[in-house]
Amino acid sequence: MKLHWGNYLVLGMGLFMAFIISMAIYMFSQTKDDYDRQYYEKGINYDADYNREKQVITDKAAPQISFDAQSMRLKFPAPIQGKIRFIRAADKRMDKLFSIQSQKAADTVFIGLSELAKGPYRLRMEWQSNQKQYLYEQEVTLK
Template structure:
């Protein structure tokens, strides 16, 4: 039986479509491929965007800003010395973009104008640090990216 070029093209398209569909179904049904969204309830999170931008602007407008740094034995968050420790409230979310199982939240409890997160709570790699805090009734949001060695 002889196959002309038109039939060959149709067969090639059919095989290609079967190949692509196989991989789509494989990725969707196999649990080893993680298809989760980065943020749970994405649309609900997005509705508070303007409020979040206002808090980021508040933090940006500060003359003396808190600093978030990775040092050899952990993450150190240092607030300016002119802030009263008992008036700073909030929490720090350490977010791991590659795996949400490592994400954790820490309340801000200052000692000597700083907060320390020990190295044993952190895995090597990239961490997004989102610090939501309040001082004298004004809400702030500071975001930093750190890399743990």
């Protein structure tokens, strides 16, 4: 049986529609995107975070960070009170939050690392000292 150009046109349109329908089914069957649901709230707080990060540089308040096999040591130039968050990009269930506090300048704050898995983390330290707010972030790899 010989097909005419009109039949080819209808066949081509049918194949194209089948392709579009199959792509729509594929898209709807995929898992949801893991986007940040607090995107706008974080955008509003960006200026405050930027000012706290800048305050660390202005006051030269960045902590000295060192590691040994069991712990992380932080040394701040002034007494502090705050928190440190270990953020694991690969799995947010592995994130950990610790409270930190030092009573006097140059006190060493120890954080036990036994409950943290080895690998890369982003440290987010937020603290207050001398009625000022600070924010410091750093990438680390636990070995």
